[in-house]
Amino acid sequence: MNRGSSVALFVTCLADTLFPDVGRATVAVLERLGCQVVFPPSQTCCGQAHVNTGYQRDALPLVRNFVATFERYDAVVAPSGSCVGSVRHQHAIVAERAGDNALAERARAVASRTFELSEYLVDRLGVTDVGATYPHTVTYHPTCHSLRMLGVGDKPLTLLRNVRGLTLLALPAAEECCGFGGTFAMKNVDTSTAMLADKIGDVLATGAEVCAASDSSCLMHIGGGLSRLRTGVRTVHLAEILAATDGAA
Amino acid sequence: MSSRDVVLARIRSALGPVAPVPTVRAYRRDSDLDEVAVVERFAERVDDYRATVHRADPGGVAATIAAILVAAGARSVVVPEGFPERWLAALGDDVAVACDGGDLPTDELDRAAAVVTGCAIAIAETGTIVLDGSADQGRRAITLVPDHHVCVVAADRIVATVPEAIALLDPTRPLTMISGPSATSDIELDRVEGVHGPRTLDVVIVGA
């Protein structure tokens, strides 16, 4: 148990701008567990979209800003598997490619203290029951980067199983990509849509009210499809479920 | 400048100075199965390929081979020159045996109903028999062209793992590793036994 610890929230540029509820929920969960949450205002973006589209040189100032913003904290938490994946597996490479080995070293050090929310809760705080209540049927999409880049395993599912009132329904072909893939969703819109169609089919097959995940980007994609088709199924971030105490959200 | 020199020079300039890379071999070399279990495992795995497994003690090999050929209605059989004659003793007079010393024309192999051979090594975990062209196995063509292969495997030639088998094989010989009958899954991934190699494989395990 490591309660009362101080954590810096990396809210991610996407949640900051389009999904502030995810950020608020992350703060609520961490504070409920006794963490001191700080929000360093100089933070912007991890640069993942740039790196994954080939613009590593353009990503360099973003990496520099991330490192400068967060290197003074003992723990950094983000409600996104792919952003943490980028910090952990890409930042040092971007710095090295640009010939800045000193930055690469610093980036590695920050990366070793940066955690995806479910990792932080389960591994660092040793908590699997966060005291949430969420009386809904939920199916969970594990997202590729949480699953394969970070290896979070079934930590999110463990957290969900301990939420009061929640019925967890297994998602068929859960480990298959939803088709988001950052700029892939635009550059290869047809293939992305074909993958989305199958993911939506699997979500609907569960009969769940809510499709949850730990990445706002994948949720924006899946949710955009569910909404376009007027399925009535909504997408909710894991943090929002874990923050719920009265069945709201 | 020869193409050989060009390609080698390109490789050297592509690599630049490189540090040697250590090879990591932490995998299993052998298994903890005892001798009886190894033979069992081999029989099981061969059977999984839809090959037929037969058991015989040394005195019963000839009868087993004869029975297999009778059941298949095989009237012409090829054997390699070094195949033990005693194992053919139970064949009926109506079965023509052609002994290959490397001289049977391919057309004759094509007309033969079956071929009977020994084997060099067998691998239990993968259900594989390995032929190395020794006198009791013959040249490669004889186990390929006829449509039915009967292979006699002495139990003491069966090892558990692939690494154990590789360690016993002689790379200067022509080696054929056979795991079940010829097969294809090229049409809708439906497995079909028998395309160009023998469509029927019988394995006779001797002495266990």
Next chain:
Amino acid sequence: MSPGDRRLLPVHAPRGVGMLRGSQSFPDAARTALADTQLRRNLGHATATIRAKRAAVVGEVADWEELREAGRSIKADTMARLDDLLIQLEERVVAAGGVVHWARDADEANSIVTRLVRAAGADEVVKVKSMATQEIGLNEALADAGIAAYETDLAELIIQLSGDRPSHILVPAIHKNRAEIRALFARTLPGVDPDLTDDPRELAAAARSHLRRRFLSAKVAVSGANFGVAETGTLAVVESEGNGRMCLTLPRTLITVMGIEKVVPTFRDLEVFLQLLPRSSTGERMNPYTSLWTGVHAGDGPEAFHLVLLDNGRTAVLSDEVGRETLHCIRCSACLNVCPVYERTGGHAYGSVYPGPIGAILSPQLTGVEDNASLPYASTLCGACYDVCPVKIDIPSILVHLRAEHVEAQRRERRVPTPEAILMAAAAWTLADPGRWQNAQTAIRAGRALGRRRDKDAGRIRALPGPLAAWTAARDAPRPPAETFRQWWARTRGGAS
């Protein structure tokens, strides 16, 4: 190095020969494929079947991870001393009675093989499936020289008879179903039974009798190789049908075309790859037939053996320290079968003989990334390929690396940046500074107006303007909230951090 020695630098595979470059970009070719109902159904069924088989036989191997690590390290060691190992392989093959030829590129390999076939007095050859000979367009080159090349692998025969292109490394006719194949055989195989049904058993039997005469009479065979052992000069071909054994055993002359990266240091290394390959590839504990031969074996098999060692861009791949491990590939095709993009688009969309995740990294490196610039983007970076690769090739990282190579090549070649580059630079400039980013967020919030106008109640946007329209082609977009997270934080926590 003097300018005269430029040819000693690694070069990419030449244009105008072989099958490494498609005529369409991946997104365009994929669009066509995605609309092909039959293809989607065949592929979905096939990939799901192989995935399950692979998972079952890999699951029973307790030391699978140790084998993968061994495979990776053997290949890394091989690349680090590729020159020495090739020289050793050559020595051993020659000592065992074989002849070794070196080919800088596809054109040279094709002319070597053509010359050898002619010298053997043949005007036809039987072929066992080989990626390398497809890559260099050998069949076309032989045809130009008046030599008929007959593919003998069932799927390759189907492809050849229908004038199609392969769409999978392991099951090249994966996109065709049994009814299509029946119709093809009825039309093209001379003397075929008119009552032929679409039972795969009957179709395989028809191919068997069609090819049998050819095997028994062919003077020359052409093969590829899965492995070439430097220590002993031993070559290996791994197959299922027995057509490989026919080609390797019956004709008097055997010509094997092998990419230089297929060499392995020792005979013992086969104990690793012969465990990794079949389980990853066909999902079997062992494939039906593996043939190993060393030079010429008196009285058994061909009297003449030629080994053609092929570069064709491989040294260019080797020169990239990040991309180099692409050469570790043992062509098992496991990465294709788990790839959600491949599963839906099939192999033709990749343009090259190498489809799927491995194709997305190998083809652009063999040809130079600008000749296959859309391939590194044909992936969501989901990482499923890396998980199954038996030699642990980090395909997602190499994809990201190649995207950067492409962007940098564009930067060098174009005087005017692409619209995307301008957008990315602007975004990076904005995001590099918190103040600028907050201003931009204010601008994004103006997008609320879109949501209000189009779909007031649900808080969603059904059509975005400009380049973002691609997003709303298939999905709604979220309506920007009234307050960003950082505004909320500043308002409720007074900026206290």
